[in-house]
Every structure is written in structure tokens, then in C-alpha cells.
Amino acid sequence: MPAELGAVESARRIRDGVLTAEELVGECLERIRALEPKVQAWQFLDEAHALAQARALDERKRNGEPLGPLHGVPVGIKDIIDTGDMPTENGTAIHAGRTPRDDAAVVRMLRAAGAVILGKTVTTECAYFNPGKTRNPHNPQHTPGGSSSGSAAAVGAGMVPLALGSQTAGSVIRPAAFCGAYGFKPTHGLIPRSGILTLSRTLDHVGLFARSIDDLALLLEQLQGYDELDPDTRPRARIPFGDLAREEPPLEPMFAFVKTPHWERTDADTKEAFAELQDSLGKNMEEVELFPSATDAWDWQRTIMEAEMAANLEPLWVAGKEKLSEKLRGLIERGREVRAVDHQRAVRRIAPTVESLDELFMQRYDAILTTPALGTAPKGLGSTGDPVFCVLWTLLGMPAITLPLMRGDNGLPLGVQLVGRKGYDARLLRTARWLEGKVGS
Amino acid sequence: MPAELGAVESARRIRDGVLTAEELVGECLERIRALEPKVQAWQFLDEAHALAQARALDERKRNGEPLGPLHGVPVGIKDIIDTGDMPTENGTAIHAGRTPRDDAAVVRMLRAAGAVILGKTVTTECAYFNPGKTRNPHNPQHTPGGSSSGSAAAVGAGMVPLALGSQTAGSVIRPAAFCGAYGFKPTHGLIPRSGILTLSRTLDHVGLFARSIDDLALLLEQLQGYDELDPDTRPRARIPFGDLAREEPPLEPMFAFVKTPHWERTDADTKEAFAELQDSLGKNMEEVELFPSATDAWDWQRTIMEAEMAANLEPLWVAGKEKLSEKLRGLIERGREVRAVDHQRAVRRIAPTVESLDELFMQRYDAILTTPALGTAPKGLGSTGDPVFCVLWTLLGMPAITLPLMRGDNGLPLGVQLVGRKGYDARLLRTARWLEGKVGS
Numbered sequence: 001m002p003a004e005l006g007a008v009e010s011a012r013r014i015r016d017g018v019l020t021a022e023e024l025v026g027e028c029l030e031r032i033r034a035l036e037p038k039v040q041a042w043q044f045l046d047e048a049h050a051l052a053q054a055r056a057l058d059e060r061k062r063n064g065e066p067l068g069p070l071h072g073v074p075v076g077i078k079d080i081i082d083t084g085d086m087p088t089e090n091g092t093a094i095h096a097g098r099t100p101r102d103d104a105a106v107v108r109m110l111r112a113a114g115a116v117i118l119g120k121t122v123t124t125e126c127a128y129f130n131p132g133k134t135r136n137p138h139n140p141q142h143t144p145g146g147s148s149s150g151s152a153a154a155v156g157a158g159m160v161p162l163a164l165g166s167q168t169a170g171s172v173i174r175p176a177a178f179c180g181a182y183g184f185k186p187t188h189g190l191i192p193r194s195g196i197l198t199l200s201r202t203l204d205h206v207g208l209f210a211r212s213i214d215d216l217a218l219l220l221e222q223l224q225g226y227d228e229l230d231p232d233t234r235p236r237a238r239i240p241f242g243d244l245a246r247e248e249p250p251l252e253p254m255f256a257f258v259k260t261p262h263w264e265r266t267d268a269d270t271k272e273a274f275a276e277l278q279d280s281l282g283k284n285m286e287e288v289e290l291f292p293s294a295t296d297a298w299d300w301q302r303t304i305m306e307a308e309m310a311a312n313l314e315p316l317w318v319a320g321k322e323k324l325s326e327k328l329r330g331l332i333e334r335g336r337e338v339r340a341v342d343h344q345r346a347v348r349r350i351a352p353t354v355e356s357l358d359e360l361f362m363q364r365y366d367a368i369l370t371t372p373a374l375g376t377a378p379k380g381l382g383s384t385g386d387p388v389f390c391v392l393w394t395l396l397g398m399p400a401i402t403l404p405l406m407r408g409d410n411g412l413p414l415g416v417q418l419v420g421r422k423g424y425d426a427r428l429l430r431t432a433r434w435l436e437g438k439v440g441s
Numbered sequence: 442m443p444a445e446l447g448a449v450e451s452a453r454r455i456r457d458g459v460l461t462a463e464e465l466v467g468e469c470l471e472r473i474r475a476l477e478p479k480v481q482a483w484q485f486l487d488e489a490h491a492l493a494q495a496r497a498l499d500e501r502k503r504n505g506e507p508l509g510p511l512h513g514v515p516v517g518i519k520d521i522i523d524t525g526d527m528p529t530e531n532g533t534a535i536h537a538g539r540t541p542r543d544d545a546a547v548v549r550m551l552r553a554a555g556a557v558i559l560g561k562t563v564t565t566e567c568a569y570f571n572p573g574k575t576r577n578p579h580n581p582q583h584t585p586g587g588s589s590s591g592s593a594a595a596v597g598a599g600m601v602p603l604a605l606g607s608q609t610a611g612s613v614i615r616p617a618a619f620c621g622a623y624g625f626k627p628t629h630g631l632i633p634r635s636g637i638l639t640l641s642r643t644l645d646h647v648g649l650f651a652r653s654i655d656d657l658a659l660l661l662e663q664l665q666g667y668d669e670l671d672p673d674t675r676p677r678a679r680i681p682f683g684d685l686a687r688e689e690p691p692l693e694p695m696f697a698f699v700k701t702p703h704w705e706r707t708d709a710d711t712k713e714a715f716a717e718l719q720d721s722l723g724k725n726m727e728e729v730e731l732f733p734s735a736t737d738a739w740d741w742q743r744t745i746m747e748a749e750m751a752a753n754l755e756p757l758w759v760a761g762k763e764k765l766s767e768k769l770r771g772l773i774e775r776g777r778e779v780r781a782v783d784h785q786r787a788v789r790r791i792a793p794t795v796e797s798l799d800e801l802f803m804q805r806y807d808a809i810l811t812t813p814a815l816g817t818a819p820k821g822l823g824s825t826g827d828p829v830f831c832v833l834w835t836l837l838g839m840p841a842i843t844l845p846l847m848r849g850d851n852g853l854p855l856g857v858q859l860v861g862r863k864g865y866d867a868r869l870l871r872t873a874r875w876l877e878g879k880v881g882s
Contacts, residue, residue, distance in 0.1 A: 234676075235675075307781035310781070311781065311782045339778070340749075340784035341779075
């Protein structure tokens with residue numbers, strides 16, 4: 001099934017002329033038609049417009065024009081990421097019918113790489129906790145996670161090989177794990193965020209969903225870059241993530257198993273699965289305790305998220321706070337009371353905490369290994385689950401990836417989260433690939 | 442008198458072998474010995490250490506080693522800027538005897554350019570409003586302004602050709618104007634701030650004092666640069682400010698005379714002096730009103746300064762708030778009550794306001810022209826004067842320069858402040874040089 005070929009392989013076949021973009025998009029649309037009634041991953045999807053993009057790309061190939069690395073590959077875009085040719089509603093009724101004039105930087109980059117912008121995927125309300133309509137593709141009675149619910153579900157269901165999301169607490173890693181997709185939140189500042197609904201400059205990351213590590217690496221390679229409008233990006237040489245991810249590690253990687261102070265809250269089958277993983281990794285995995293002050297990091301993240309979201313969503317609050325969910329109103333109300341000194345104190349803890357963790361990587365370990373969530377996707381659609389196992393790495397801006405390597409007792413996917421040294425995304429991808437080779441199916 | 446030669450000319454003579462660094466430093470020290478009892482510009486000055494630096498530089502010249510652009514030129518350093526070989530006390534008893542391990546980035550850059558770090562100049566308490574011991578070199582009954590009081594007075598008195606200060610509200614431009622020096626606060630982020638007491642990341646700037654525009658340009662050229670530890674600096678090509686400042690403008694510059702909503706508070710002789718300036722500039726100067734919302738900018742600056750200083754000075758507050766002045770305690774108390782949403786809202790106003798002002802420069806004007814202060818240095822040493830005419834340009838991070846081109850009725854210096862487009866520092870220096878040629882003595 002072409003939609004499950006993956007991005008690397010699809011792009012190769014299109015380049016080789018054994019597949020057309022139109023055929024690939026057609027297959028994706030067919031699978032969407034079959035599964036969407038159950039999964040509800042898409043907020044906006046215009047089949048004719050998607051096919052027109054594909055045909056235009058096929059025409060370019062026939063004309064002998066140069067092809068981008070994602071030529072003809074369809075991508076789903078979380079509906080907080082602006083698209084100049086499709087509505088972007090940010091998951092709130094206040095923005096119903098909102099049509100941006102311009103593409104977000106990442107959408108421009110995707111188009112430049114030859115991708116088909118297939119459609120917009122469901123987000124929770126303003127990428128916070130109030131769920132959208134999406135269901136878990138592995139069991140529609142379970143949440144897909146959030147806030148990038150539609151992107152995770154669409155990739156998990158094989159509707160599309162690639163999708164973009166965003167993570168401010170645990171909005172990429174958690175839904176990817178719940179939906180059985182590969183999810184990746186690169187180092188803070190690696191991917192530009194202009195044209196995306198801002199929740200928190202300090203915490204917001206663009207995240208990626210795919211069906212393999214190679215596909216994540218290829219996608220990241222296209223999305224890295226400097227953007228004058230995102231003050232946390234920097235001009236620097238392009239990194240060939242695709243090639244670097246496929247390199248063999250020079251030594252067998254060592255994993256620091258970090259349970260965090262929240263491990264006791266994980267499900268029994270999760271605990272068991274990680275114990276088995278520890279057995280099978282043997283000497284390559286060692287349990288490491290976080291230094292005591294790291295325990296406060298969850299509070300720092302909450303303070304920053306509340307204060308910055310209250311400021312950034314103030315226009316919505318003013319335009320119609322009665323149209324916001326109780327969850328989001330509560331967040332903004334708490335955020336409006338945060339004092340500037342407390343907010344700044346929390347932000348100021350980030351750099352020294354990253355430095356402390358750097359030592360782990362310099363001493364001995366290639367990646368931190370932990371769970372992406374408390375367990376498999378919880379039953380019910382009223383909550384998107386708890387981001388507690390993502391919050392620390394989001395706060396610190398460290399790269400994090402989840403791999404769908406295990407299953408829970410209920411048959412739903414269980415992910416393994418690896419966290420890399422800040423700024424060392426390629427090494428994390430390479431290490432993840434080694435792990436998959438070692439314990440993957 | 443060598444101390445009044447200026448940096449460009451002194452460096453040339455040293456290069457040409459008609460002056461030695463030791464002679465130049467000796468002359469400066471002699472003038473300091475004569476004037477310091479009256480002016481009190483220096484917080485720390487070790488004559489032997491200064492002369493030893495000079496002799497080492499002369500030795501390097503004799504050995505035929507390459508010479509930096511400031512080879513042998515003495516520079517005074519505001520005592521909130523770390524020096525690894527001299528105490529840095531930040532103007533507070535809590536830091537009495539504090540001896541940093543490392544030089545601030547700007548001090549490293551000065552040493553690399555061959556400068557002699559002559560000594561540390563008096564700062565107000567933590568670069569806020571509580572005065573130090575310094576007096577105005579033109580009349581010791583008058584304030585030198587602040588917070589860079591010692592740097593301004595030392596340069597104004599001809600004790601040293603160059604000095605560094607800092608500006609968070611009006612701490613460079615105002616004292617330079619009061620002391621009859623040339624003062625320059627470049628674009629925010631052009632000069633790195635690591636190793637300098639942080640009051641406010643958003644508002645803090647390094648500023649320069651000299652006795653000519655050419656000297657300011659030469660000094661700025663050495664201090665520009667990227668610094669990993671100052672997140673507001675950017676890697677970019679070095680700008681040859683010295684050469685650019687000396688270029689002739691392609692057209693006669695046009696000045697936008699901006700009185701701001703605070704003009705009525707200026708002294709009568711200041712109003713008169715600017716009316717005369719308007720006469721002599723004729724068609725090259727037009728009065729321009731700020732757009733109405735700019736009136737709020739003074740509140741935004743206050744909110745940001747209070748909130749960020751309260752956060753950054755928290756360690757002092759904890760270590761011994763009873764040792765802080767009432768002024769500084771009051772600021773911190775107000776700052777601790779600022780809400781994070783109000784702080785962020787104020788910060789968020791900066792970029793669009795800069796954009797609105799950009800239009801002035803794109804349409805018609807080379808520089809904004811205004812007063813640096815309400816008038817000449819006020820009588821008395823209990824206050825450093827009002828920064829109201831600097832606050833807007835500091836908030837917006839636009840480059841500002843003050844030129845000592847006029848005198849008040851009391852014979853004290855009156856400055857002319859020019860403000861340039863953000864990021865166009867070389868053009869501002871060139872325009873200032875044209876103005877000085879046109880109306881200077």
C-alpha cells in the first residue's frame with residue numbers, strides 16, 4: 001500500500017518513475033476515505049486540491065525540472081500551522097473560517113522540497129488540552145493523545161507517511177506513542193516557528209510524525225533553518241540528517257534509563273515492558289537518577305506555560321473568552337496571575353539544568369531512555385492523557401523521539417522515548433536506529 | 442595634552458613611534474591626579490598596573506609584533522563590567538571587594554585590540570538611580586548624570602580618551618550630555634553583554650564615551666560581535682564602522698525633529714537652543730510628531746525595567762535587601778508585583794513600534810533629532826537627572842548618539858541627540874559627522 005511505503009521509499013519511486021505523485025496521493029486519499037469515519041483525523045481536506053498539487057509535481061518531473069527530496073510525498077499539517085491555500089482554525093470556534101494569507105515557514109520549506117500539502121489535521125483547542133474529534137486509529141474508544149491528535153492518528157493509521165505537529169508540553173511524543181507512530185521533537189530552535197500559533201516562545205517546538213526513523217531524518221533535513229521571524233533560530237550550516245541517521249554508531253550506544261520522580265504512576269504493563277527492555281539491552285542500559293533539583297522542573301514548565309500562554313492567547317481571551325473551553329479559560333486565568341519574577345526565575349533555570357544533564361552525555365551515555373507516557377492510550381475521548389513524561393525534555397529543549405517498539409496488555413502501542421543531548425539531534429536519530437535494530441520487531 | 446588627543450590620533454602616533462603607550466598612560470594618570478579630587482570619577486585605579494600594561498604593549502611594538510587598532514589607548518570601564526584583574530563592585534556594598542575571575546566579553550575584545558584597561562569608573566548603585574561619588578567635571582556642584590557617571594565624567598574631563606558604560610533607561614546618553622562628552626548607545630544586540638551585571642535583557646545596552654565621533658566609530662568597530670552567552674547577539678560580518686562613519690552622505694541628511702510628549706518639561710534655554718538649531722539647519726530639519734500610541738512607550742519601558750530588574754537583582758535582594766538604597770528597594774518591590782502577562786505585553790510592543798518608526802527612515806529622514814535630557818546637568822548631587830528623553834530609544838533598541846554641540850545659559854554643555862534606524866549604526870555615525878561639520882564649533 002503506497003501510503004505505507006514511507007517517505008524515503010515513495011520519493012525514490014517517484015524519482016525513478018515507477019510511481020507518480022498522483023497515484024501516491026490517490027492511494028492516501030483512498031485510505032483516508034476508508035478510515036476517516038472512524039478516526040476523524042482531518043480538519044480540512046480538499047481532495048481535488050491535493051490531487052492538483054500532485055499532478056503539478058508530476059508535470060514538473062515530466063518537464064525534466066529538478067526534483068526536491070520530498071517530491072510528490074504527501075504531508076499532513078496540524079491546524080495551528082498556517083497554510084495560505086487552506087483554512088487554519090487553531091482548534092477554536094473563534095477562528096472558524098480563518099484563512100491566513102501566507103504559509104508558515106515550515107510549509108514553505110515543505111513546498112520547496114516538493115511535498116504535497118495534503119490537508120490540515122485536527123488539533124485540540126489552541127493546542128492545549130481540550131480534545132478535538134479525533135480517535136485512536138488502533139481503537140476508536142481510546143484517545144489519540146494530543147494536542148497533535150490528527151497528525152498522530154493520520155500517520156498511525158497509514159493515511160499519510162508524514163505529518164507535522166507541535167509540542168509545548170507533550171503534544172508530539174505522547175500522541176505519537178498512543179497512535180503507534182514515530183514521533184520526533186527536535187532541539188528547540190532547530191525548526192522555525194513563524195506562522196504557527198504561538199503558545200510559548202520558551203516551550204514551543206515543531207514536531208514530526210512518520211513511520212520510520214529514516215523518514216523522520218529526511219523530513220527534519222528539510223525543516224531545519226534560520227528564520228528572521230523566529231528569534232530562537234540561528235544561521236548555521238545545514239546538517240545532512242538523512243545520511244547521519246543511517247551511520248553506524250562508532251561504539252555500541254549506552255542508554256541512561258531515567259525513571260523520573262513520576263515512574264510510580266506508570267501502568268503495570270508499562271513497568272513490565274521496560275523491565276523486559278532492560279533485560280534485553282543488558283549492559284547497554286543503566287538506571288540513572290535525576291539530580292534532586294530536577295524535581296522542580298515540572299513546576300517551572302507549568303509556570304512558564306501558564307504565563308506565556310496567558311499572554312499569547314490574550315487576543316482570544318479579549319475576543320470571546322466565553323467561547324473558550326473551561327480548561328483553557330482556567331489555564332489563562334492562572335497564567336494571568338503569575339508574577340513576572342516567578343516566570344523569569346523559571347526561564348532562568350533552563351540553561352543550568354541543560355548543562356547539568358550535558359554531563360550525562362559527556363560522561364557515558366548516548367541517550368536517555370524513558371517512557372513517553374504513563375502507559376498506552378487511555379480509554380475515553382474526554383482527555384488526551386498526561387504529558388508528564390514529556391514535560392522535562394520540552395522545558396529543556398532537548399531532542400526527544402518515540403519509537404513504537406512495544407505493545408501494552410490491551411494490544412495498543414507502547415512507545416520507547418529516547419532523549420538526546422541538546423543540539424545533537426543527528427546522534428539521537430543514529431542511536432534510535434541502533435536501538436530499533438537491536439530490539440525492534 | 443595627550444589625554445585629549447583622542448583614540449584615533451593617539452593610536453596613530455603610537456603606531457608611528459612618536460608616542461609610547463607608557464607616555465600616553467602617564468599623561469592620563471597625571472591629569473587624573475590633578476582632577477580626581479574634584480571629579481571623583483574612578484572607583485578603582487592602580488597606577489602601577491596601568492603603567493605595566495602600557496609598558497608591555499610598548500615592548501610588543503618594539504618586538505615587531507602586530508598592533509591592534511587601539512594599541513596603547515587607555516579605556517575606562519564602568520564598574521558593573523567584569524575585569525579579571527580588578528575588582529568589580531557594581532556600585533553596591535553587597536559586592537564590596539568582589540573580584541571576578543574573568544573579563545567581560547567587551548573587556549576581552551578591548552585587550553585583543555591592544556587597549557590599556559586603565560581602571561574602573563564609578564557607577565550608581567547597580568546602575569540604577571542612587572548616585573555615586575562622582576561630580577560634573579564642568580561644575581562640581583552639578584550631577585554628572587548616571588548611571589555611567591564615572592565614565593562620562595572621566596571622558597568629559599579629558600582624563601581618558603575612551604570609556605565604556607551601559608544604558609537600560611538613559612545611563613549613557615544623559616551623562617555624556619551632562620559632562621560634555623560624545624556618547625553612543627548602539628543598536629540592541631550589536632555589542633555582547635556577557636560578564637556585565639544584568640538588569641534587563643530586553644533593555645540593557647553597552648554604551649561608549651569618547652571625545653569625537655571618529656573615536657566612537659573606532660571603538661564600536663572593536664566591540665561588535667557574536668557572543669554565545671548573549672542570546673541577543675547574532676553572528677554576522679564585521680562592519681568597518683571607522684571607515685563608514687567618515688564617508689560623505691550621498692545627499693544632505695534630513696532630520697526629523699521629534700519633541701516627544703515630554704518637550705514641555707525641558708528647560709527654557711534648551712528650547713531656545715533647539716529653536717536656533719532649527720534655524721541653522723533650515724530645510725534639513727522638520728518637526729515630526731510621534732504616532733499617538735508611542736506615548737505609552739514610557740510605561741512599557743518602566744514595566745519591563747521593573748519586572749526584569751526585580752528578577753535579575755533577586756540574589757542581592759535575598760543577600761541583604763537592607764543594604765540596598767530606598768530607591769532600589771522601591772524599584773524591586775514594584776517589580777516583584779508586576780504580572781507576567783503585563784511584562785510580556787510590554788515586550789511584545791517593541792517590534793511593531795520599531796517597524797512604525799522604520800517608516801520615518803524609509804520615507805525621508807536620516808536621523809531623528811531631539812534633546813538628550815531636559816536641559817544641562819541639574820544642580821545638586823542627590824539625583825542623576827531624568828532619563829525621559831532616552832527611554833523610548835532604549836526600549837526600541839535603536840542607535841542613539843549625543844554630541845556636545847551647544848551650551849546652556851549656565852555655561853554647562855547641552856547635547857544634541859540623534860537617533861538612527863535600528864541596525865543602521867554606521868549611517869547614524871555618518872549623519873552625526875555631517876551635523877557636526879554643519880553646526881559644530
